[in-house]
Structure formats: structure tokens, C-alpha cells
Amino acid sequence: MPFHRILAWISSIFGKRKRFSLGLYGNVNVGKSTLANRISRDWTGEEMSKISEVPHETRTVVRKERVIVKVKDRELDMNLLDMPGIATKVDYREFVQYGLSQDEAQQRAKEATKGIVEAIKWLEHVEAALVVMDSAHDPYTQVNLTILGNLEARGIPVVIVANKIDLKKSRVDRIKEAFPQHSVVGLSAKTGENMKKLYEAIAAKV
């Protein structure tokens, strides 16, 4: 049994509520910030992240401290961390296609690369993670595998979020097949469908 699980078990016996950091990881534009906002709004009444169609809108780690989630008879006290999307490439020309000027696009690309490095460094510090995937796309990407591989190597509890189940092309089964060793929750951060299942899955892991 990993050390963090033993600690969680001991603290549950003595009724202590331990605060933990929950990082939202994933590729770019899979809905991490929409999900962070949904969780934050559900339990604090406030949003935490800015959302945009332009990739790499989140370019620094956005934190929301002391988000207390009630699941049955338990309270999960967490610091929520909305991570920049991880990518292996950042091409400023892509931002130009969204209407940004050359200078703005280059500045955004520069900030995005720093954000990716920051998100990777945080892999060593989060105590639990949601790996968010777009259920309408192939989940078997190198970024997903790299994120999961690093979290697994550190023994960090993981829940995979199969987001965007409101889309017609959504295929949660494909994600479950690709990562059978993990808990997978299909949900829509946009509509709020199945959020309760997510909170239960987090509670089961920490």
C-alpha cells in the first residue's frame, strides 16, 4: 500500500481532515479550466480560471485554496490547481489563425512554453490529480501517457476525467479501454452532468 494511502487511512481513523492539492492535468483544450470552474463554483460559488477557444489560455498555474467538497459523510479539503495544458510543441502561427497579431501570438507562445514547464514541475508536488481528456478524441496521445506515467511513478492517486460527454462524438469506452488500470469518470464540465460521480471517485482515491 503506498505511503500516502496509509496516511489517508490513519487520518480517516482519527477523524482528521487533511488538506491536499488536486492538480488538473491534460492536453491543451480538453476542458481543464471549465472543469476547475465547475468544481470551484459548485463549492465556493466563484469561478477560478479564464476560458477561451484560443489554445493555451491558461499559461500559469491557477490556484483556488480551501475548496471543501462534501461527499456523503466526508469532507474533502483541497487546494485546486488548474494547470496549463501540456504540449510537445507551441507554434505561434496557430494563435495568428485565431486573430492575434504577430507580436501578441509570439508573446502568447513564449508564455505558453513557460506554463508547460511549470505544469511539469508541479507533477512532483501535487498530492492527487485529475487527468482530463476530451472524450471525443483519441485518448492514446503521448502527452496523456507521459502525464500518467509520471503520476504513476510517484504513486500519486489519479482519476481520469473523460470530459465533453455532451458531444455527439464522445466515446468514454475508448478511454476506459486505453487505461483500464485507472478510474475513469465520464462527465460534462460544461453542463455539470455526472459531477457527483467525480466527487465520489476523488473521495475513493484520497
Next chain:
Amino acid sequence: MKRLQPRFEVSVLCGMSVKIEFVSQRVLSKKGEEDKLNFILNSVKKDKILVLEEPLSGEEEAKLIEKTMGAVSKDFPGIEVCTLGKVANDVRGVVIKILGGRSSGLTVVGPSNLVKQIKRDPHKLQLLAGK
């Protein structure tokens, strides 16, 4: 029992040449992690596609992404990378290495402005290259 070996296929858009370098496990194992990642990134920045006989570990991939982000510029937007199979870091994996055995799998890495797409299934990597 016959063991399935990973297969690697390359499709190149017509009218262009692509430089593919196969890097043996022996060459890689002589390098420390930092040297190995610098070697990969420097080669990729020279428009080479590398096929590594020894797959990168998850930690090495994360560090390679970090290094790549530090090197992104107008002319070099980043990399495409894909790994089939993994280095086993458990006791079995260490024993295999000590005995001179090799882990099954490979990593393909190339510049993203040249490698358009890498498709994978559990035993096959397909790479589409073109400008």
C-alpha cells in the same frame, strides 16, 4: 511463444527527403540522462527524425518536453514524440539490463514542423513526414 516486436512505418509526402537516424541502445546507454536528452534535442533541431532502440521513460519524456519548451522559437515550434513499450524500472527490468538484455519498445522523436503525425496502435507506429 512468439513475441511481437514493435513495428515502425514511415510515410513521406512526395517531393522531399527526410533524414532518419536509428540510435542503438548501446549508444544511448553510454550517455547520462542530461547528455541523452541534449543529444536528442540537438539532433531533432537539425531536422533529423530519431528512432531510439531503447524507449524513453516517462520521467525522461517529461524532461525532454521541458527542454524542448526552453528551445522553442519562431523556426523551431517543438517536437513530436511517441513511445511504444516502456523501460521496466522494476527489479526484473534492472536484472535484464545488468545481464545485457534489452527492453522491448522504441521511441520516435522528430521536429514538429517536419513530422506531421504519429499514429500508434499497441504494436505499430506510423509516422507521416512532410513540410
